[in-house]
Amino acid sequence: MPDQPTRNRATDGGPARDFADRHIGPDPAALAEMLKTVGYDSPAELMAAAVPDSILTAPGSPAPLDLPAAASETEALAELRSLADRNTVRTPMIGRGYYDTVTPPVILRNIMENPAWYTAYTPYQPEISQGRLEALLNFQTMVSDLTGLAVSGASLLDEATAAAEAMTLARRATKSKSSTFIVDADVFPQTLAVLRTRAEPLGIEVVVADLTEGLPEDEAFGVLVQYPSSAGAVRDPRPVIDAAHDKGAMAVVAADILALTVLRSPGELGADIAVGSTQRFGVPMGFGGPHAGYMSVREGLQRQLPGRLVGVSVDGAGKTAYRLALQTREQHIRREKATSNICTAQVLLAVMAGMYAVYHGPHGLRAIAERVHRQTARLAAGLRDRGFTVVHDDFFDTLRVRVPNGAAGKVEAAAERGVNLLRVDDDTVGISCDETTTDGHLAAVLAAFSGGDKAERPAPEPSSHLPQDLRRGVDYLDHEVFNTHRSETSLLRYMRRLADYDLALDRTMIPLGSCTMKLNATAEMESVTWPEFARLHPLAPLDQAAGTVSLVRDLERWLAEVTGYDAVSLQPNAGSQGELAGLLAIRGYHRGRGEADRDVCLIPSSAHGTNAASAVMAGMRVAVVACDDSGNVDLEDLRAKLAKHEGRVAAIMVTYPSTHGVFEETITEVCDLVHGAGGQVYVDGANFNALLGWAKPGRFGADVSHLNLHKTFCIPHGGGGPGVGPVAVRSHLAGYLPNHPGQPDAGPHTGVGPVSAAPFGSAGILQISWAYVRMMGEAGLRGATEAAVLSANYLAKRLEPYYPVLYTGDNGLVAHECIIDIRQIAKKTGITNEDVSKRLIDYGIHAPTMSFPVAGTLMVEPTESEDLEELERFIEAMVAIRQEIDRVADGKYDPEDNPLKNAPHTAEALTADAWEHPYTRAEGGYPVSRLRRYKYWAPVGRIDQAYGDRNLVCSCPPPEAFEE
Numbered sequence: 001m002p003d004q005p006t007r008n009r010a011t012d013g014g015p016a017r018d019f020a021d022r023h024i025g026p027d028p029a030a031l032a033e034m035l036k037t038v039g040y041d042s043p044a045e046l047m048a049a050a051v052p053d054s055i056l057t058a059p060g061s062p063a064p065l066d067l068p069a070a071a072s073e074t075e076a077l078a079e080l081r082s083l084a085d086r087n088t089v090r091t092p093m094i095g096r097g098y099y100d101t102v103t104p105p106v107i108l109r110n111i112m113e114n115p116a117w118y119t120a121y122t123p124y125q126p127e128i129s130q131g132r133l134e135a136l137l138n139f140q141t142m143v144s145d146l147t148g149l150a151v152s153g154a155s156l157l158d159e160a161t162a163a164a165e166a167m168t169l170a171r172r173a174t175k176s177k178s179s180t181f182i183v184d185a186d187v188f189p190q191t192l193a194v195l196r197t198r199a200e201p202l203g204i205e206v207v208v209a210d211l212t213e214g215l216p217e218d219e220a221f222g223v224l225v226q227y228p229s230s231a232g233a234v235r236d237p238r239p240v241i242d243a244a245h246d247k248g249a250m251a252v253v254a255a256d257i258l259a260l261t262v263l264r265s266p267g268e269l270g271a272d273i274a275v276g277s278t279q280r281f282g283v284p285m286g287f288g289g290p291h292a293g294y295m296s297v298r299e300g301l302q303r304q305l306p307g308r309l310v311g312v313s314v315d316g317a318g319k320t321a322y323r324l325a326l327q328t329r330e331q332h333i334r335r336e337k338a339t340s341n342i343c344t345a346q347v348l349l350a351v352m353a354g355m356y357a358v359y360h361g362p363h364g365l366r367a368i369a370e371r372v373h374r375q376t377a378r379l380a381a382g383l384r385d386r387g388f389t390v391v392h393d394d395f396f397d398t399l400r401v402r403v404p405n406g407a408a409g410k411v412e413a414a415a416e417r418g419v420n421l422l423r424v425d426d427d428t429v430g431i432s433c434d435e436t437t438t439d440g441h442l443a444a445v446l447a448a449f450s451g452g453d454k455a456e457r458p459a460p461e462p463s464s465h466l467p468q469d470l471r472r473g474v475d476y477l478d479h480e481v482f483n484t485h486r487s488e489t490s491l492l493r494y495m496r497r498l499a500d501y502d503l504a505l506d507r508t509m510i511p512l513g514s515c516t517m518k519l520n521a522t523a524e525m526e527s528v529t530w531p532e533f534a535r536l537h538p539l540a541p542l543d544q545a546a547g548t549v550s551l552v553r554d555l556e557r558w559l560a561e562v563t564g565y566d567a568v569s570l571q572p573n574a575g576s577q578g579e580l581a582g583l584l585a586i587r588g589y590h591r592g593r594g595e596a597d598r599d600v601c602l603i604p605s606s607a608h609g610t611n612a613a614s615a616v617m618a619g620m621r622v623a624v625v626a627c628d629d630s631g632n633v634d635l636e637d638l639r640a641k642l643a644k645h646e647g648r649v650a651a652i653m654v655t656y657p658s659t660h661g662v663f664e665e666t667i668t669e670v671c672d673l674v675h676g677a678g679g680q681v682y683v684d685g686a687n688f689n690a691l692l693g694w695a696k697p698g699r700f701g702a703d704v705s706h707l708n709l710h711k712t713f714c715i716p717h718g719g720g721g722p723g724v725g726p727v728a729v730r731s732h733l734a735g736y737l738p739n740h741p742g743q744p745d746a747g748p749h750t751g752v753g754p755v756s757a758a759p760f761g762s763a764g765i766l767q768i769s770w771a772y773v774r775m776m777g778e779a780g781l782r783g784a785t786e787a788a789v790l791s792a793n794y795l796a797k798r799l800e801p802y803y804p805v806l807y808t809g810d811n812g813l814v815a816h817e818c819i820i821d822i823r824q825i826a827k828k829t830g831i832t833n834e835d836v837s838k839r840l841i842d843y844g845i846h847a848p849t850m851s852f853p854v855a856g857t858l859m860v861e862p863t864e865s866e867d868l869e870e871l872e873r874f875i876e877a878m879v880a881i882r883q884e885i886d887r888v889a890d891g892k893y894d895p896e897d898n899p900l901k902n903a904p905h906t907a908e909a910l911t912a913d914a915w916e917h918p919y920t921r922a923e924g925g926y927p928v929s930r931l932r933r934y935k936y937w938a939p940v941g942r943i944d945q946a947y948g949d950r951n952l953v954c955s956c957p958p959p960e961a962f963e964e
């Protein structure tokens, strides 16, 4: 092994410091000290000891990666600038579910560009997440009000996948024996395509029907109708909904969220489920995403909702508090019986959309919708005046214009005038207005149609084209929060207050095992909101997106290089969706070889819940493989399962390094055994931060992996999304990657169909991962992996005298995370892993992962980005907590009334006139002295989870709830 460090470090503080030196927390002196504690002379030696020889890219020393040399922050930003300059932003009037919108600057800067919001984690620890939980509750209230349905979830990945989730919800929740789902012929094409991708493996037959003729006779378990339709028509969905109910089917309405401010709600019209996108509520299009999809359901279906749901509960003092509700229906608990595989969703974007409603209020939103409608009506009048046929009389914001054999010409003429229209077919042009549509845009469109050079004047005030009996009053968003913050000062302070409630990466390490909460560098984030990237419509012609496409191709190539695979698709919007795409590729491969019977997916008992849920969605049966006492896949059990399912094994899904935080020595043997049985090997790449630059799954025996760009590749978690979950495959699976009906270049023509609404998924945030790779370069990436593994081993070594570390490899080392076992402590003292997690809040530290993959434990992943001082702060807290536990054990603390059981302590509780606990206030609030200088106060005490599930409330509580 080479002995010298793999990166060149400039002297401290010098101008030549590499970006890698800023990304990696510990400096060389700290790394040396940590190495000494762990007992190795160099990071390379540690890696060689920790990682099995059989998987090291080249045993002994890693093979070089073919990546460009590391760029500085300035250089990378200059390259991004020139990529941005290669994009052409035309006024996007294409529609199809994506509309230009004005992100209120106060929301742009204080949420979208604010690390207090974008670096937060999923709110599983509700006491330190009250801000984002409140913002999500605003989102749920908004969706529930506008759709007229009782319960809304806290966001889904996009409209098309929300529609697919609605389809499977309808199937679960109806008694109908039918396997037919009827879909409106006038639905967004990408929605139909995703429905088809998702229906096929589940044996659901998608029947497309012109619903203006009424519902077909077929038996069906559900119907989806688009409102307004893809072509812009506003039709009364009641006849379809009633006919669906008559045959025992559920009615799903895919509704435009802005149109609902002026149209009667799906709930009022009888729908069981509403789905859609909230993109046009202030979230940039970003060439496809990320945006928050929504789903709301009528009373009685809330337990079937996919994804996360925020609910109201109370804390120990009876104070109103928020937390995630009905968790037991989610994939991390129910696994293959889960209602869906959704884990990471779109929290940051849901927060933005909810704040857009707070910013505008009900009357503001309605005024926007009315203006959009007015502009559309003026355009329609202008086109009719000039002799063109506008197909529908009742519309909201979208027109279909008949131009026999002339569509291409009109679209081109509009493009010359700076406007993108939709070429529906040879004879039809689609035009959609939005919040940003000016008279100038209308004039340009009219000029394009009439062939005039001069700007044309659109018609004056027209009449409404909304059908009389579908018009809606302002019967929504009457809650205080949507009617209070009319001044920017007020809204700014509201957003700041919510941010202050929460602990995000801008205040503390978030040592969550399996989640890789590392630095999201500002230079990586900066270009996300540049209009050249942010304002691109996902269906804009590719030549207008040359810069983004070039960036996409770079990233695909770099990810293929570092993983050792042959082809990559960036389309999946989260790890869970990458899993589904990868399994669909395996399914397609087996079918292509005439082995359609292979439908068993082997999954080790330690796997993440999404794995099993995804396997079911891909039409597979889950067979669990046991783990042995040291946490490794039990090879005997694997052999037994392979024999039992002989000829039926489709795949094994293993996480590497394992979810136990160990580099399993037997991984290559696992791959060989499964291949020998004719199965494919799926390596869940969520833990790729332990391998990057050192080993390539595509070379050590795997056929397919997904990566989580929001873990290893620096996309921030956003409080629970966005994410990007690229799927990477070896060449034999490449023909089965996702593709897209709206963009032939987005995937292979032989592909399995889309798994996301947009051709390139959440293309608007790929700059983050691009910049990370570009600025780290080979040596930086390899150094980051070294530092991540070293930090985890350092924590394991330092904490071992106080807490047992559950699993290690043969050499006594862990990978990039370690599991601290609290089960014995709990048995002896009654202090649980939850008590330790809540007590860490009093120390100002975010809890590690609780009870995954082993109940009663804490999984700690420091990542490479935390410096030694922060690691020491964590160690100090954990050691102090251990001493508190000992006091409980010794009887010095009461077993129930002690600082651990009462954690977190609010300022209110500690300053109350009465203090009746048998420990001091200072022991409660300032257990270590550094807290006297800087202290985070949780806004609520420990939250009663069960109370909230017994009394389910999932929209804003009335103001009285907050009265003292």
Ligand SMILES: *Cc1c(COP(=O)(O)O)cnc(C)c1O
Pocket (backbone or CB within 6 Å): 342, 343, 344, 514, 515, 574, 575, 576, 577, 608, 610, 611, 655, 659, 684, 686, 687, 708, 723, 725
């Ligand atoms: C995070 C994670 C997933 C799920 O990824 P999402 O992006 O949240 O959908 C799957 N497997 C493992 C091991 C993970 O840690």
